[in-house]
Amino acid sequence: MDWDDLRIFLAVARDESLSAAGRRLGMDASTVGRRVARLESAIGSALFLKTPQGYALTEAGERLVAPAETAEQAAQAAAEATRREAGISGQLRIGAPDGCANYLLPQIASAMCAAHPGLEIQIVAQPRVANLSRREADMAISVSAPDTGRLVVQRLSEYRLHLAGQADYLAGHPPIRSLDDLKRHAMIGYIPDMIFDRELDYLSATGVASAVISSNSVSVQMQAIRAGAGLGIVHGFAMPFVPELRPVLGDQIALTRNFWLLRHADDRASRRLNLLAEELAGRIRQEIQRLEALLWQGA
Missing domain, CATH: 3.40.190.290 (D-Maltodextrin-Binding Protein; domain 2)
Structure with missing residues (x-):
């Protein structure tokens, strides 16, 4: 499973919108949609249900949030470990x-x-x-x-x-x-x-x-x-x-x-x-x- 796809999944879960997630991530909404679809295909389950209010998590999506956030924290920790000790960037x-x-x-x-x-x-x-x-x-x-x-x-x-x-x-x-x-x-x-x-x-x-x-x-x-x-x-x-x-x-x-x-x-x-x-x-x-x-x- 690609961490970058999990990152996109979390953005959509938090913003409940492909376009809002795209703005957060610096990519267009169609790309966000394709990446979500790719992750859903890899998992074999739908992660979101499209509603008039936006993108709502399915049960499978709800189950994926916690492990995705764990992966996010690990990625952040790895990035911090590579930064210079002398400064904050x-x-x-x-x-x-x-x-x-x-x-x-x-x-x-x-x-x-x-x-x-x-x-x-x-x-x-x-x-x-x-x-x-x-x-x-x-x-x-x-x-x-x-x-x-x-x-x-x-x-x-x-x-x-x-x-x-x-x-x-x-x-x-x-x-x-x-x-x-x-x-x-x-x-x-x-x-x-x-x-x-x-x-x-x-x-x-x-x-x-x-x-x-x-x-x-x-x-x-x-x-x-x-x-x-x-x-x-x-x-x-x-x-x-x-x-x-x-x-x-x-x-x-x-x-x-x-x-x-x-x-x-x-x-x-x-x-x-x-x-x-x-x-x-x-x-x-x-x-x-x-x-x-x-x-x-x-x-």
Whole structure:
């Protein structure tokens, strides 16, 4: 049995689509289909059932997943054994909520790639947690620690959020001395039914029931606040990138959250991923501390 065919099988099983698996593997969908058919012929059983929702595993396909993943881990271990001890190379895909993906990971990825010239980092900004079982990413950053799934969960760092407004907006609207004053101001926040984690429900801390402008994206919310559309809760580490913003009611609204690093349990034995996770965690902590310090230096 060809390992490369098993690799293609796993991609289809995880993506439930020939075209999506092809994009992951860098080949066209028809080639993926032919390789799956070749594997099915070699095994003597159908591995997938085509449905309106995509490609679903048959019973034979379900039985093949575990040995195929064992072969995948062995192939990864063999590849790691041939790499230079002095450096870390290859591709690393990180899934992250867009606040982290926009304001932390670009400079962290730049530093890591400079330190490891053979490293290629892909940042997937998502309004949800990346599905590691389907291998959407090698590791994921989350705002809460999941209690289900075959995952290795590591606390990364605490971070702070602040109510903020654009300087001109604040100068041109009624003064804000208490939470009650917020009722006279427009608020920016998340779309309520698109909050994928309870830790993102920031608006309740302000006592204001609804937002005038809402988005499932932290970056869109930030740009709306920057445009003077109203007040909103923003990451402290993001505020140095938008110097027009000013903290509001800092003594009355103080939110603290945590970032968590998630990895698939099967990757625990990967020396390469262990080293990358350790470096990523350290750099995230340092960058949050650096940016939050800059915020108060400029206050």
